[in-house]
Amino acid sequence: MNVTIKDVAKRANVAPSTVSRVIADSPRISEKTKRKVREAMKELGYHPNFIARSLASQTAQVIGIVMPSSAEQALQHPFFPEVIRGISKAAHEKKFALQMSTGEKEEEIYEEVVEMLQGRRVDGVILLYSRVNDKLMKYLLRHDFPFVVIGKPHQRAEQITHVDNDNYRIGKETTQYLLGLGHERVAFIGGNETYLVTADRLLGYKEALEEAGLIYRPEYVVYEEFLQKANQEEMKKLFSLDEPPTALVVVDDLLALDVLKLLDELNLRVPDDISLVSFNNTLLADMARPPLTSVDIHIFQLGYEAAKNLIEKVANPNEPVKRIIIPHKLVKRFSCDYV
Amino acid sequence: MNVTIKDVAKRANVAPSTVSRVIADSPRISEKTKRKVREAMKELGYHPNFIARSLASQTAQVIGIVMPSSAEQALQHPFFPEVIRGISKAAHEKKFALQMSTGEKEEEIYEEVVEMLQGRRVDGVILLYSRVNDKLMKYLLRHDFPFVVIGKPHQRAEQITHVDNDNYRIGKETTQYLLGLGHERVAFIGGNETYLVTADRLLGYKEALEEAGLIYRPEYVVYEEFLQKANQEEMKKLFSLDEPPTALVVVDDLLALDVLKLLDELNLRVPDDISLVSFNNTLLADMARPPLTSVDIHIFQLGYEAAKNLIEKVANPNEPVKRIIIPHKLVKRFSCDYV
DNA sequence: GTGAAAGCGCTAACAA
DNA sequence: TTGTTAGCGCTTTCAC
Numbered sequence: 263m264n265v266t267i268k269d270v271a272k273r274a275n276v277a278p279s280t281v282s283r284v285i286a287d288s289p290r291i292s293e294k295t296k297r298k299v300r301e302a303m304k305e306l307g308y309h310p311n312f313i314a315r316s317l318a319s320q321t322a323q324v325i326g327i328v329m330p331s332s333a334e335q336a337l338q339h340p341f342f343p344e345v346i347r348g349i350s351k352a353a354h355e356k357k358f359a360l361q362m363s364t365g366e367k368e369e370e371i372y373e374e375v376v377e378m379l380q381g382r383r384v385d386g387v388i389l390l391y392s393r394v395n396d397k398l399m400k401y402l403l404r405h406d407f408p409f410v411v412i413g414k415p416h417q418r419a420e421q422i423t424h425v426d427n428d429n430y431r432i433g434k435e436t437t438q439y440l441l442g443l444g445h446e447r448v449a450f451i452g453g454n455e456t457y458l459v460t461a462d463r464l465l466g467y468k469e470a471l472e473e474a475g476l477i478y479r480p481e482y483v484v485y486e487e488f489l490q491k492a493n494q495e496e497m498k499k500l501f502s503l504d505e506p507p508t509a510l511v512v513v514d515d516l517l518a519l520d521v522l523k524l525l526d527e528l529n530l531r532v533p534d535d536i537s538l539v540s541f542n543n544t545l546l547a548d549m550a551r552p553p554l555t556s557v558d559i560h561i562f563q564l565g566y567e568a569a570k571n572l573i574e575k576v577a578n579p580n581e582p583v584k585r586i587i588i589p590h591k592l593v594k595r596f597s598c599d600y601v
Numbered sequence: 602m603n604v605t606i607k608d609v610a611k612r613a614n615v616a617p618s619t620v621s622r623v624i625a626d627s628p629r630i631s632e633k634t635k636r637k638v639r640e641a642m643k644e645l646g647y648h649p650n651f652i653a654r655s656l657a658s659q660t661a662q663v664i665g666i667v668m669p670s671s672a673e674q675a676l677q678h679p680f681f682p683e684v685i686r687g688i689s690k691a692a693h694e695k696k697f698a699l700q701m702s703t704g705e706k707e708e709e710i711y712e713e714v715v716e717m718l719q720g721r722r723v724d725g726v727i728l729l730y731s732r733v734n735d736k737l738m739k740y741l742l743r744h745d746f747p748f749v750v751i752g753k754p755h756q757r758a759e760q761i762t763h764v765d766n767d768n769y770r771i772g773k774e775t776t777q778y779l780l781g782l783g784h785e786r787v788a789f790i791g792g793n794e795t796y797l798v799t800a801d802r803l804l805g806y807k808e809a810l811e812e813a814g815l816i817y818r819p820e821y822v823v824y825e826e827f828l829q830k831a832n833q834e835e836m837k838k839l840f841s842l843d844e845p846p847t848a849l850v851v852v853d854d855l856l857a858l859d860v861l862k863l864l865d866e867l868n869l870r871v872p873d874d875i876s877l878v879s880f881n882n883t884l885l886a887d888m889a890r891p892p893l894t895s896v897d898i899h900i901f902q903l904g905y906e907a908a909k910n911l912i913e914k915v916a917n918p919n920e921p922v923k924r925i926i927i928p929h930k931l932v933k934r935f936s937c938d939y940v
Numbered sequence: 941g942t943g944a945a946a947g948c949g950c951t952a953a954c955a956a
Numbered sequence: 957t958t959g960t961t962a963g964c965g966c967t968t969t970c971a972c
Contacts, residue, residue: 264719266965277943282967290941309719313661314965316652317948324700324722337686338884343676346701350676354703359722361663361700362685364693380603380648382949383663383698519888526890545677549858551865551890605949616959621951629957653949656964721965 265308274302285310316382324359325349325572326384328375328398330391331368339516340544341561345390345412348565356573358385372398379407385576388568392416392424392458408579410572412564414458423575425568425586427559429459432590433466433511436539436557439592440509441474444601445537449482449500449507451521453514460485460513463541467511482507486517497524508601509537515546518554533599543593553595560588604647613641624649655721663698664688664911665723667714667737669730670707678855679883680900684729684751687904695912697724711737718746724915727907731755731763731797747918749911751903753797762914764907764925766898768798771929772805772850775878775896778931779848780813783940784876788821788839788846790860792853799824799852802880806850821846825856836863847940848876854885857893872938882932892934899927 267285271278276299283291284299302308316322327349329336336342346360353360361384365371375398378384386408389399394416402409403421411424440448450467452460468478481503484496500506512518518540522532530536532552540547543558567586575581606624610617615638622630623638641647655661666688668675675681685699692699700723704710714737717723725747728738733755741748742760750763779787789806791799807817820842823835839845851857857879861871869875871891879886882897906925914920 264965268965278966279944279968280942282965283942286967288941292941295941309716311656311965312716312720312722313652313655314721314948315967317650317656317950318965318967320948320967322652337682337689340679340682343679343682347676350701350703354705359700359717360703361698362689364689364699366693377648377651378698381651383651516884516888523888523890545855546885546888549855549862549885551862603949607949617949618951618960619958622958625951631957634957650949653964654951656966657949657951659951659964 264311265306266311267308269306270299270302270308273306274299320382321576322359322383322385323357324361324384325353325569325576326375326378326387327360327362328371328387328389328391329363330393331366331371336390340546341514341542342390344544344561345565345568348562348567349388349569350565351562352566352569352573356570358569358573368397372401376401379405386410386572388412388565388572394456394458408572408575410568410575412568414462416458419585421583423571423581423584423586425564425571425588427564427590428587429462430466430469432541432557432559433463434470435466436463436511436541436592437467437470438474440511440537440539440598441470441476443509443537443598445507445509446476446601447482447505447507448509448511449484451497451510451512451517452483452485453517455485463511463513486520494524497521498528501528501530507536509598510539512538512540515540515542515544515550515554515556518556519546519550522550522554532597537598537601539592539598547593547595550597552597554597555595556593558591558593560590563588603650604645605650606647608645609638609641609647612645613638659721660915661722661724662696663700663723664692664908664915665700665702665714665717665726667702667710667726667728667730669732670705670710675729679885680853680881681729683883683900684904684907687901687906688727688908689904690901691905691908691912695909697908697912707736711740715740718744725749725911727751727904727911733795733797747911747914749907749914751907753801755797758924760922762910762920762923762925764903764910764927766903766929767926768801769805769808771880771896771898772802773809774805775802775850775880775931776806776809777813779850779876779878779937780809780815782848782876782937784846784848785815785940786821786844786846787848787850788823790836790849790851790856791822791824792856794824802850802852825859833859833863836860837867840867840869846875848937849878851877851879854879854881854883854889854893854895857895858885858889861889861893871936876937876940878931878937886932886934889936891936893936894934895932897930897932899929902927 267278267281271281281299284296363371363374365374389411392411392413414426415422471478512521532538539555541557543556547554547556606617606620610620620638623635702710702713704713728750731750731752753765754761810817851860871877878894880896882895886893886895
């Protein structure tokens with residue numbers, strides 16, 4: 263079979279435990295012995311067996327990535343690869359491996375993650391979503407498994423380490439930017455209504471209007487699902503209002519592309535006829551025509567911080583709960599103009 | 602500590618091995634015993650320890666995904682999330698978990714994958730790239746580790762199970778489509794020169810020209826790196842030729858968006874002034890304006906088949922080497938017109 | 941500074 | 957059909 267610690271021990275004329283200590287670079291082993299052992303490892307082409315190590319040490323050095331229901335769908339959205347990039351970076355730095363959930367439905371994912379953790383395959387998980395009343399989150403909390411959520415937990419946020427943006431402020435500032443350009447009829451195009459991000463940004467949007475002395479019009483708020491061509495009804499309704507908006511706050515780049523397309527069909531030109539600012543500042547924003555003014559929420563950093571903090575928590579279970587707010591930044595391009 | 606197989610055994614008044622057999626649903630255990638054991642598992646809240654199982658059974662039930670140098674960069678390209686989606690689907694069906702490489706440089710990734718495999722963390726890997734003279738591939742071959750590559754291996758392709766498109770035909774048919782529209786000055790915009798995909802498609806492109814009795818002009822072939830704004834020199838040169846092309850074969854949607862942008866700057870309109878067909882048919886193609894005619898290479902399926910075949914190979918090491926060609930399809934939208 | 945030995949939780953050969 | 961037992965390859969007390 264394979265070269266094991268015992269083979270190395272024999273070759274180096276030491277005990278297996280000594281080899282183990284050399285692997286861990288224990289300070290209690292003499293340099294001379296270390297050299298000898300390392301040489302033996304080289305000669306034999308030894309590679310430590312992670313699995314055996316995991317079993318003995320009760321730690322996997324692996325973190326799990328939990329996608330929202332339907333990993334399959336999620337990956338269609340540029341947000342996810344980008345968070346994963348950040349996670350990957352941090353994991354790599356700390357020498358942790360990455361495991362991804364593959365489940366498609368909520369219940370499946372729940373089972374899968376439970377097995378991951380109970381099966382000791384991963385030391386902790388990062389939830390890439392924050393859903394209302396999430397069964398999995400409760401389970402993690404109850405069993406005291408290390409986890410971090412990206413976004414704001416709906417319940418017990420103060421007990422859960424999470425990495426988020428200040429979505430209220432984002433919504434507010436973005437709206438204010440548009441108001442500052444002279445727009446008074448600003449509409450809000452949200453994604454899925456049940457996500458907290460949307461709700462928070464909407465709150466900021468309302469606040470900005472109020473502070474500016476403008477009234478909030480419910481008919482100016484539209485929820486369009488991402489990645490769906492079909493239900494553009496709401497959007498069309500928006501533009502057949504007596505007083506259609508002159509500016510749009512669109513909650514996501516991908517959605518913004520959809521919107522752009524629709525506006526094109528309606529013969530509305532951006533930014534001449536209508537201004538638009540979107541969020542996330544993914545590659546899409548830059549590649550759209552016109553290039554979109556977009557709020558960079560630093561997705562990569564969201565992932566990076568999530569992984570970093572999860573790993574800290576795994577290493578030290580007493581690590582206090584943290585709430586990490588990643589700064590955002592409005593990136594101006596060419597989709598906004600004075601009214 | 603945690604509930605183990607022994608606890609369950611005690612509770613159910615059987616031997617640990619019996620419990621183990623129940624987990625594996627061995628047919629040699631009576632239904633009655635199974636029931637009894639399963640009940641005990643429920644009562645105690647037992648979850649099998651994967652790590653222990655892996656160690657004992659010498660199999661991890663995990664497949665590794667190897668990104669090209671710089672996982673970090675790669676994930677910026679929509680191709681990767683999409684293959685991963687496919688891989689995820691197949692893995693999920695076969696109850697395999699997914700582990701991703703996190704390394705950034707080629708050498709790092711090499712080390713990482715070697716540790717993954719030697720450390721028995723994964724049973725096999727999928728290479729999401731095919732590079733000339735790849736050190737890792739040689740290693741895998743030499744050590745007889747199960748692996749599958751997406752794309753065409755540069756060397757010993759006949760010894761390596763791989764999943765690919767017929768890129769030669771793709772290049773040829775695409776060019777023919779443009780020729781059929783009356784274009785005689787068709788340029789080829791490739792990505793990274795060292796990838797085999799590009800080379801194969803270029804071959805097809807040349808062949809199409811030849812068959813049509815047109816001469817191949819080297820100045821009509823341009824390599825532009827993906828995701829780089831800087832080096833647009835080559836492209837600009839292309840359009841300052843005495844006889845600039847009237848149609849473009851662009852090797853990738855993302856690149857096509859870049860090209861679109863550049864054309865815009867040059868005041869060339871698609872498809873009026875210039876026709877363009879791109880590849881991959883990602884969401885981008887549909888969202889670009891104009892929506893791009895693009896060759897769907899079925900990225901999802903590439904991933905799906907790769908994972909499926911890898912898992913088969915892991916289950917049965919004698920599985921013969923396979924070459925799987927995924928069909929492609931030209932999806933017509935609005936970026937091409939008669940000359 | 942190093943060795944001996946127990947044990948992590950499971951599987952699988954061999955017995956019965 | 958089920959039990960006994962010896963590992964899988966490593967870490968980690970506890971000795972010395």
